[in-house]
Amino acid sequence: MTFQFPSQVISSNQSLIERGAEVIRVEAEALGLLAESLDGSFVDACRAILRARGRVVITGMGKSGHIGRKWAATLAATGTPAFYVHPGEAAHGDLGMLVPGDVLVVLSNSGNTSELRAILSYAKAIDLTIIGVASKPDSLVMKSADIGLALPMTREACPANVAPTTSTTLQLALGDALALTLMDMRGCSVKDLKTLHPGGSLGVRLASLRDIMHTGLRLPLVGHDTPMCDVIVTMTSSGFGIAGVTDSAGRLSGVITDGDIRRHFDELVTATAGDVMTAGPKTLFDDMLAEEALQFLNDNKITCGFVIERDAPVNTNVPIGVIHLHDLLRAGLS
Numbered sequence: 001m002t003f004q005f006p007s008q009v010i011s012s013n014q015s016l017i018e019r020g021a022e023v024i025r026v027e028a029e030a031l032g033l034l035a036e037s038l039d040g041s042f043v044d045a046c047r048a049i050l051r052a053r054g055r056v057v058i059t060g061m062g063k064s065g066h067i068g069r070k071w072a073a074t075l076a077a078t079g080t081p082a083f084y085v086h087p088g089e090a091a092h093g094d095l096g097m098l099v100p101g102d103v104l105v106v107l108s109n110s111g112n113t114s115e116l117r118a119i120l121s122y123a124k125a126i127d128l129t130i131i132g133v134a135s136k137p138d139s140l141v142m143k144s145a146d147i148g149l150a151l152p153m154t155r156e157a158c159p160a161n162v163a164p165t166t167s168t169t170l171q172l173a174l175g176d177a178l179a180l181t182l183m184d185m186r187g188c189s190v191k192d193l194k195t196l197h198p199g200g201s202l203g204v205r206l207a208s209l210r211d212i213m214h215t216g217l218r219l220p221l222v223g224h225d226t227p228m229c230d231v232i233v234t235m236t237s238s239g240f241g242i243a244g245v246t247d248s249a250g251r252l253s254g255v256i257t258d259g260d261i262r263r264h265f266d267e268l269v270t271a272t273a274g275d276v277m278t279a280g281p282k283t284l285f286d287d288m289l290a291e292e293a294l295q296f297l298n299d300n301k302i303t304c305g306f307v308i309e310r311d312a313p314v315n316t317n318v319p320i321g322v323i324h325l326h327d328l329l330r331a332g333l334s
Helices: 013-037 040-050 063-077 114-125 140-144 166-186 190-196 200-206 228-238 258-263 290-299 325-330
Strands: 056-060 082-084 103-107 129-134 147-150 221-223 242-246 252-257 283-285 304-308 319-324
Touching (some): 040 129, 040 147, 063 166, 114 129, 228 258, 252 304
């Protein structure tokens, strides 16, 4: 697909939409070519990074530099130590940030960006493994690289084939592919990701119920023989609108909600918790992620649930916590 400059400035709503869609289609087509072009060099790059004794150092000039920063951030966030070095700054003293054992990744669409010469020469001098990413196999970057990741030769989405658009999209996708493949190779788990993302909305999504559930004296629990007048006091004072009914061994055998109280309203004077409870309640496990817990509550159309230890060695189904829908919403989930 190729572009032509419009004969006049486009201004209608439909022409604007068509122009935007055309750009996206061109870039999507290029991404398909990139996926089909992955070969043994991609495998070599993954293995070289995995066995590196040092860090992954990313460099690139201009728009490739912006993509390089994203590469470094994504690699670091998925378990591969990485950082970005500006090639111009490297030539003015920052070459000292590279040490033996590192892997240098060099991004450049043309592969002939002159500002990359200094960092390439220094990397060779200290015997770093160099991974080059460029679209021209005979370029400076690819000739200097130990491993070359060739980008498909495609036009930019710019009519003049000048503004970096398609090329940077390819670079970005290749970086994501490399980072997530390495994450799998390292066996990076949800627990590992949680350690790397303790803050923000992602940190909340990766938090387990153990981190946010209410425990101890906050648990609204009663016995089977507890009079309903006392159950109502427990439900009111806890603020969860629910009471768990436990047997003599502390196992959860039922729950009482506002709905149960309404259904048994005429019996409340003489009834006990065991008479009113709903048996076999829906429960959550302590190792569920907060995001999973929110989905569980929504799917089961309940606002509150008791948390059970998934791998309890003895006395299973003992409630160790309680979580309310509002706890998850206040934490930032939606």
